[in-house]
Amino acid sequence: MNRNTVVWxxxxxxxxxxxxxxxxxxxxGSQYVRAxxxxxxxxxxxxxxxxxxxxxxxxDRGQPDVALSTPRxxxxxxxxxxxxxxxxxxxxxxxxFKLTQAIVIGTSAGFAVCxxxxxxxxxxxxxxxxxxxxxxxxxxxxxxxxxxxxIALVPLALCLMLLWRLAPWGGWISRWPLAFxxxxxxxxxxxTFFKADFVDQVANTILPLAVxxxxxxxxxxxxxNLAVLAAVLATLAYFLFSVEHAGAMGRAARLGICVxxxxxxxxxxxxxxxxxxxxxxxxxFLFDDWLWLIDPLNRRTGL
Amino acid sequence: MIxxxxxxxxxxxxxxxxxxxxxxxxxxxxxFPERPSRKVLxxxxxxxxxxxxxxxxxxxxxxxxxxxxxxxxxxxxTRHCCEKKLKLYFMTLWERGPPMVQKALDIIASEHPSMTYxxxxxxxxxxxxxxxVIRNAFSxxxxxxxxxxxxxxxxxxxxxxxxxxxxxxxxxxxxxxxxPGPKEWVQYGxxxxxxxxxxxxxxxxxxxxxxxxxxxxxxxxxxxxxxxEYEQALIxxxxxxxxxxxxxxxxxxxxxxxxAHVLMVLLIVSGNLVYFLGGQSGDAx
Amino acid sequence: xxxxxxxxxAVTTGFVMILAYFVPAMNDWGDMATNWFNILAAAALVLGGxxxxxxxxxxxxxxxAGWGYAAVMLVSFLATVGLGLAKVGVHPPVNFPDAPWxxxxxxxxxxxxxxxxxxxxxxxxxxxxxxxxFVASAAFRAFRAKNLEAGLLLGxxxxxxxxxxxxxxxxxxxxxxxxxxxxxxxxxxxxxxxxTTPGTRAITIGIALGVVASSLKILLGMDRPYxxxxxx
Numbered sequence: 045m046n047r048n049t050v051v052w053x054x055x056x057x058x059x060x061x062x063x064x065x066x067x068x069x070x071x072x073g074s075q076y077v078r079a080x081x082x083x084x085x086x087x088x089x090x091x092x093x094x095x096x097x098x099x100x101x102x103x104d105r106g107q108p109d110v111a112l113s114t115p116r117x118x119x120x121x122x123x124x125x126x127x128x129x130x131x132x133x134x135x136x137x138x139x140x141f142k143l144t145q146a147i148v149i150g151t152s153a154g155f156a157v158c159x160x161x162x163x164x165x166x167x168x169x170x171x172x173x174x175x176x177x178x179x180x181x182x183x184x185x186x187x188x189x190x191x192x193x194x195i196a197l198v199p200l201a202l203c204l205m206l207l208w209r210l211a212p213w214g215g216w217i218s219r220w221p222l223a224f225x226x227x228x229x230x231x232x233x234x235x236t237f238f239k240a241d242f243v244d245q246v247a248n249t250i251l252p253l254a255v256x257x258x259x260x261x262x263x264x265x266x267x268x269n270l271a272v273l274a275a276v277l278a279t280l281a282y283f284l285f286s287v288e289h290a291g292a293m294g295r296a297a298r299l300g301i302c303v304x305x306x307x308x309x310x311x312x313x314x315x316x317x318x319x320x321x322x323x324x325x326x327x328x329f330l331f332d333d334w335l336w337l338i339d340p341l342n343r344r345t346g347l
Numbered sequence: 348m349i350x351x352x353x354x355x356x357x358x359x360x361x362x363x364x365x366x367x368x369x370x371x372x373x374x375x376x377x378x379f380p381e382r383p384s385r386k387v388l389x390x391x392x393x394x395x396x397x398x399x400x401x402x403x404x405x406x407x408x409x410x411x412x413x414x415x416x417x418x419x420x421x422x423x424x425t426r427h428c429c430e431k432k433l434k435l436y437f438m439t440l441w442e443r444g445p446p447m448v449q450k451a452l453d454i455i456a457s458e459h460p461s462m463t464y465x466x467x468x469x470x471x472x473x474x475x476x477x478x479x480v481i482r483n484a485f486s487x488x489x490x491x492x493x494x495x496x497x498x499x500x501x502x503x504x505x506x507x508x509x510x511x512x513x514x515x516x517x518x519x520x521x522x523x524x525x526x527p528g529p530k531e532w533v534q535y536g537x538x539x540x541x542x543x544x545x546x547x548x549x550x551x552x553x554x555x556x557x558x559x560x561x562x563x564x565x566x567x568x569x570x571x572x573x574x575x576e577y578e579q580a581l582i583x584x585x586x587x588x589x590x591x592x593x594x595x596x597x598x599x600x601x602x603x604x605x606x607a608h609v610l611m612v613l614l615i616v617s618g619n620l621v622y623f624l625g626g627q628s629g630d631a632x
Numbered sequence: 633x634x635x636x637x638x639x640x641x642a643v644t645t646g647f648v649m650i651l652a653y654f655v656p657a658m659n660d661w662g663d664m665a666t667n668w669f670n671i672l673a674a675a676a677l678v679l680g681g682x683x684x685x686x687x688x689x690x691x692x693x694x695x696x697a698g699w700g701y702a703a704v705m706l707v708s709f710l711a712t713v714g715l716g717l718a719k720v721g722v723h724p725p726v727n728f729p730d731a732p733w734x735x736x737x738x739x740x741x742x743x744x745x746x747x748x749x750x751x752x753x754x755x756x757x758x759x760x761x762x763x764x765x766f767v768a769s770a771a772f773r774a775f776r777a778k779n780l781e782a783g784l785l786l787g788x789x790x791x792x793x794x795x796x797x798x799x800x801x802x803x804x805x806x807x808x809x810x811x812x813x814x815x816x817x818x819x820x821x822x823x824x825x826x827x828t829t830p831g832t833r834a835i836t837i838g839i840a841l842g843v844v845a846s847s848l849k850i851l852l853g854m855d856r857p858y859x860x861x862x863x864x
Contacts, residue, residue: 084729092729097741119750126751130758134362134765142701148755150705151747152443153684154712158744159442160677161717162737163473167493168671184728185499199668203675210682219638221672222858226850227642228669231649232482232535234847240538240563241840245833248562271826279834300834305781307554307831309788310823314550314570315767316789317796318416320369320607321550321571322761324600325415327370329754338374340599341592358769365768379798384821411753412760442677443756445738446748475677476670483666490663491670497725498734539653557824558833572796605797607764611771612790618772619786 070347072336073124075116076100078109101343124334127326169203172196249276275303349625353617361614368610369603377602383580387573390545390566391580393518394424399432401517402510406532407451408523410443413549418450419574419597420547421522423581425451426594428520429459430585434506435468436516440480440527445473445496458591465499469506472496477527481535484513519544529556529564538563547574575601638858646851684709715743788823795820 066072077097084092100110129144162182171178171186172193179186206221208214251272255265281293282300289297331337336344371377383391397403405424409417428435435455437448448470455462462468474480474491483490488510494500501507513519519542521529529546533556537544545566548556553569560567568577574597581588588594645665652662684705691702720743722735738745777783794800800816807815813822849855 082723082726084724084726086728086730088730090730092724094723096723115746119746123750123754127754127758130755131762133762135359142698143704144755146701146705147708148752149684150708151712151751152756153681154709154716155744155748155752156442156677157681157713158716158737159445159473160475160674163442164475164671164674165678168491168667168674171493181731182733183494183498184731184734185494185497185503185725187493187500187502190493195664199671202668202672206672206675207679207682209679210686216634219634219858219860220641221675223638223642224645225669225672226858227645228479228649228665230642230847230850231646232478232666233843234646234851235650235653236478236534236539237840237843237847240534240559241836242844244538244563245558245837245840248558249830249833268826272830275827275830276834279831280837283834283838301781302784303827303831303834305784306788306823306827307835309785310792310820310828311551311554312785313789313792313796314553316550316611316764316793317570317572317604317608318413318550319761319764319767320604321600322413322415322757323365323607323764324369324373324603325418326754326758326761327366327373327603331370331373338376340376356772358773361769361772362765365765369764381798384817386821411757414753414757415761443748443752446745446753449738449740474670475673476666477673479666479669479673483663483670486659486663486666490667497736499725499727554828554832555836557829558836560829570796601797605799608793608797609799611768612793614768614772615775615786615790618775619777621772622776 066335070336071102073117073120073334074102075113075120076102076105076110077113077116078104078107079111080109103342103344103346120333124330127330165203169196169200173200249273274299279303349621353621354625364610364614365607368607372602372606376599377606378599379601379605381572381575381579381598381601383576383583384573386560386566387568387576387580389561390547390568390573391427391577391584393543393545393565394427394431394433394520395584397431397433397517401431401433402506402515403428403433403435404513404516404519404521405435405437405448405451406519406521406523407437407439407444407447408441408521408525408528408532409447409549410441410524411446413524414447416549416571417522417524417547417574418447419571419600420568420577421447421451422454422593422596423574423577424520424522424547425454426458426588427581429455429462430581430588432467436471436506436513437468438471439473440475440477440531442473442475448472448496454593466505469504470496471507478531478535481527481531485536485540486512488512514540514542516542518542520546522547524549524552528552533559533563571597571600571604635859639853639856642856642858643851643853646847650851681709681713712744712747715747719744721745788827791816792820792823 076099078100080096080098082094082096086092097113100107104110105112126144126147129140132138132144133141166178166182167186171183171190173196175186175190175192179190202221202224205217209218249272251269253266253269253273255262255269257265278296278299280300281296282289282304284293284297287293328338328340332340339345394403405428407421409421425435437451439445439448452468452470455468471492472495476483476491480491484492488507489501492501495504495507501510513536519532519537521532521544523529523532523546529548529552532544532546536542538559543565544563545568546556546564547568548570550570553567556564556567556569568574578595578597581594648658648661648665652658652665688702688706688709692699692706716737719733719735719737722732722737722739722742724730724732724735728734735742738748775782775786777786794803795816800820804815812818846855850857
């Protein structure tokens with residue numbers, strides 16, 4: 045065993061011992077639920093009862109209807125370990141990170157399949173082709189006047205053709221739905237991008253070059269509008285590659301580069317800001333929900 | 348002049364510094380005061396100026412990846428709309444978005460128990476189809492939406508029974524972190540239909556949305572800073588929210604945010620000092 | 633047929649969408665086509681899952697490097713699909729208690745909800761948050777003010793980083809009102825208004841023209857990406 049491995053074994057050992065000690069002493073990571081009896085009657089009058097579990101605060105654990113939730117407590121521990129597994133990439137690629145990655149890719153893809161099936165395939169495809177069946181089984185709330193729409197066979201056929209991509213032969217079959225997809229996107233985007241991102245943006249740049257406020261000339265606002273106009277034109281000049289960037293055009297393009305650099309500098313800062321807030325949220329989960337080191341929401345006051 | 352260890356500093360030391368910069372303020376509960384800026388107040392006023400009972404679309408187009416950044420905004424918007432007694436229509440275009448919407452519904456259930464599902468708010472759920480869903484929702488909502496997230500017919504829900512399309516909304520609110528998100532809601536919803544819209548976005552996406560302000564977008568909240576300012580504006584207007592710990596998530600986050608930003612500035616400055624004063628090595632990130 | 637039919641489909645669909653925008657009488661056609669598009673998008677989610685299954689099965693069968701992780705991925709995928717499609721742990725809706733399959737598929741307390749909350753959510757969020765570490769490392773080791781452009785980028789970054797927190801107020805709040813625009817928080821707003829917005833606007837205009845041009849090429853049959861790179 046080399047020195048590095050020994051160090052890591054010691055670190056992990058101490059960490060695990062510390063966690064075990066803290067978990068035994070404080071119950072950290074424990075999740076509590078409040079059991080709520082749900083009573084419901086069907087349209088035929090038949091009575092149904094089941095129990096729903098709502099989140100409860102650990103400080104309420106002495107109350108009679110509040111109990112420790114094993115699945116949710118286990119979930120917090122799993123989530124914490126998965127978080128640490130993902131963070132382990134900071135020390136380089138390692139088996140723990142690869143395992144975490146494999147689990148998440150698998151579950152995410154599975155999740156997407158379930159969502160696609162229940163949110164769209166059932167109500168929008170099956171529900172149109174066989175409304176009675178879907179109403180009796182998965183969507184009793186479907187409109188009662190929903191009739192069979194045979195036109196829905198077209199998207200069904202397109203879906204099956206798309207899924208044909210998985211077959212070892214006949215790859216050309218999936219080109220039909222792909223062509224539909226691309227054609228529709230092209231038609232849709234042509235108009236909307238032209239309107240919102242070209243016409244409207246040109247309109248947004250047409251600003252008063254001498255701003256009057258309360259009957260008086262406003263030099264700051266005027267200067268600002270002039271700067272905005274100059275910055276847009278200069279940046280566009282930089283992107284105009286069909287004209288040589290020399291003379292006035294070259295100077296405009298140079299100014300455009302400067303505007304772009306400032307834009308990217310601001311974008312960089314905003315990106316950093318976003319990443320830090322995400323990191324803060326993850327650490328808050330570890331410190332609050334799992335380790336019980338902080339309690340910003342006063343969920344454990346008095347424990 | 349510059350010590351060798353600094354020139355070839357192991358990046359794990361920088362990771363450790365970043366970890367400490369974000370974790371210590373959280374552990375010690377450090378926070379700083381915020382004052383709402385004009386741009387945040389533009390968004391605030393767009394909602395605050397709506398009459399009671401106005402219809403508002405709440406599009407939550409984000410997932411856990413950006414939840415840390417956008418959740419405080421989404422919660423603040425929800426609280427504001429509830430205080431104003433607006434009619435809320437929730438939906439998402441992201442397959443991992445429904446739990447984000449659920450968190451807003453949980454806020455309504457716990458802080459505004461008098462609001463009733465179906466008459467005060469409705470969850471239209473997730474629909475795949477990217478901008479196609481937006482396009483159809485503004486043309487005819489019932490083409491893509493037959494039921495709500497819970498499977499109830501839209502014809503049986505008071506808020507949606509008479510609703511033909513999203514053109515009948517008084518305001519569009521979109522909280523998003525990518526595509527489809529606020530940009531698509533502007534392109535396919537607000538711009539072609541000349542509707543009022545405000546958005547809350549991640550820092551990464553904010554520059555993309557800036558050109559739409561103020562004509563296509565009445566206002567824009569960018570990153571956690573704007574969320575914190577919005578929370579402060581909300582507390583200033585509705586002082587009872589000062590007692591709700593959950594309503595100050597963004598404000599709490601500004602503590603670690605400040606320390607980490609200062610660290611970033613120090614890293615940029617010291618990196619350049621090392622580069623210019625100590626020869627030109629250690630360029631690999 | 634293999635080449636002509638997709639071309640016809642793409643061109644027809646594209647023009648239907650354009651006409652639907654301008655001709656109210658054709659709006660229903662646009663609605664219908666978009667609805668099919670949305671259904672197809674759901675099928676694409678299923679296709680993604682199927683593709684993952686296929687690739688991993690191939691990797692496991694070939695015992696290629698990392699096949700163990702492929703097996704873990706496969707088990708995770710199949711377990712999620714099984715639990716999610718079977719709606720394990722889902723209660724029926726209160727207004728339809730006799731329809732056990734009608735409950736919300738991602739209900740709190742359901743198996744799919746658990747997987748989302750405790751597996752997908754934490755790792756996805758952590759993956760993105762880790763960029764904070766890498767960007768900090770890059771700030772120290774790679775961001776150099778070697779020329780004017782790089783200096784502008786870094787200078788702006790520093791001002792905005794400080795201006796977007798209370799540090800900006802702390803450092804420059806003492807400046808008199810006559811120099812108020814130099815306060816980091818106001819300077820940040822000025823940068824956003826006078827540089828970032830116009831800079832991004834110019835990029836947006838450029839992208840819009842690019843999208844319009846590429847869409848036109850598709851609609852006129854000059855660009856046929858759906859045929860694959862070797863057959864277009």
